[in-house]
Amino acid sequence: MKTATLGYLLAGALAYCSTAHASDGAGRGQAIAMQGDGSGAPCIACHGLDGAGNDAAGFPRLAGLDTGYLVKQMQDYRSGARQNAVMAPNVDNLDDQQMIDVAAWYASQQPTPASLPEVDTALLELGKKVASSGDWDNYVVPCETCHGPGSLGVGSAFPRLAGQHAGYIKQQLHAWKNGTRGNDPDQLMLAIAARLSDEQIEAVAAYLARQPQQGDL
Ligand code: HEC
Ligand code: HEC
Incomplete structure (x- = not known):
């Protein structure tokens, strides 16, 4: 019985959290991370939903990076100040608010510890x-x-x-x-x-x- 009650409480808490989230910037940012900017691929295809990226493929980690830093990089790709043919087309349709929202989403993600091979x-x-x-x-x-x-x-x-x-x-x-x-x-x-x-x-x-x-x- 105790487990069932706990499960019920947890489900309630989670439902509350996701409703609260959906209405704030990070919630809107999560939607952009999953859907992309309308012309490019969804961010999660390369950076993952949790922002862990992929070393072998050359996709940087975004999780837990500063929101302002992430926004500046996206603005730089959009303006051409930072050039990368793989990355730039994914954010060129986002407006400033959408950039802030998706940056807030990735900034709020817990960085996952890396497991790396031993080196010299x-x-x-x-x-x-x-x-x-x-x-x-x-x-x-x-x-x-x-x-x-x-x-x-x-x-x-x-x-x-x-x-x-x-x-x-x-x-x-x-x-x-x-x-x-x-x-x-x-x-x-x-x-x-x-x-x-x-x-x-x-x-x-x-x-x-x-x-x-x-x-x-
Ligand atoms: C097709 C793969 C791909 C997709 C999709 C993609 N990215 Fe990237 N992203 C990259 C690569 C590759 C880089 C590194 C590019 C470089 O060297 O400048 C990068 C770099 C970045 C950086 C700079 C990180 C840093 O530490 O400076 C940000 C911010 C970023 N991406 C955000 C996004 C967001 C937000 C989306 C979705 C709207 C997205 N990316 C979609 C591949 C992708
Ligand atoms: C004088 C200050 C300064 C020093 C010293 C410095 N950096 Fe930086 N670094 C910066 C700034 C500023 C940026 C952000 C650039 C931007 O806005 O695009 C940066 C960005 C970077 C990035 C890009 C990170 C990303 O997510 O894309 C790397 C990698 C980096 N630095 C490596 C280094 C390394 C390695 C050293 C030491 C050998 C170093 N930096 C020393 C100022 C510095």
Whole structure:
């Protein structure tokens, strides 16, 4: 009997939550995540409903990233300031409010812990050094100076890197290096990426992907 009562209460609570959700921005955002912008594919096809993304396919994690950061990236794809042929067509029909709503949905998702294969400890040591201490000989400021302690992100300007997929981090750093990503304010990231060696990029991406994300600390 007790279990049945608990089940009833839980069902009631869940029904209440989903009704409450459906009327707020994240609820509208969930609908966009599931349906897309009308011309592109639904976001969940690539980023998943929970925003975990997919490392092998090159789809970044969105879960738990800052709403303002996510909105800025979508606006940049829409305006062409950030270019990517796979991603841009999926948001070019969204208006600002829809971008805020879908960003709020992904920001509210709990980041899922990644299970990653073991890698060389020397590589992870080098990655940790770049992230926490930088490489002063080559004027590389530690990532944590801007991305915050544990690279957990600071406000809307500096995204969380901890737990992001290694392949995506690596790809973005190379994109800045070769000039295909240039939407960062004051070229802050270009200045950093340009001075990183390929080995440092490999190492810092592997290290950051293995760091705990906010929420599962
Ligand atoms: C066909 C696959 C695909 C679909 C569908 C898709 N995306 Fe993406 N998304 C990508 C890829 C690939 C990237 C990385 C692109 C790059 O390198 O700039 C990305 C990047 C992003 C980013 C930037 C993340 C960051 O950390 O800077 C945001 C925000 C985003 N997508 C939101 C969305 C939303 C919202 C939708 C649905 C309206 C959506 N995406 C649909 C593939 C997709
Ligand atoms: C001087 C400040 C600064 C430092 C130091 C810095 N970053 Fe950044 N980084 C930024 C800003 C600002 C952005 C957001 C750019 C935008 O709005 O598109 C960013 C974005 C990124 C992104 C894109 C994340 C995403 O979700 O698309 C990656 C990857 C990244 N930084 C890696 C690094 C690494 C690795 C280091 C250390 C080697 C580092 N950053 C050091 C300022 C900095």
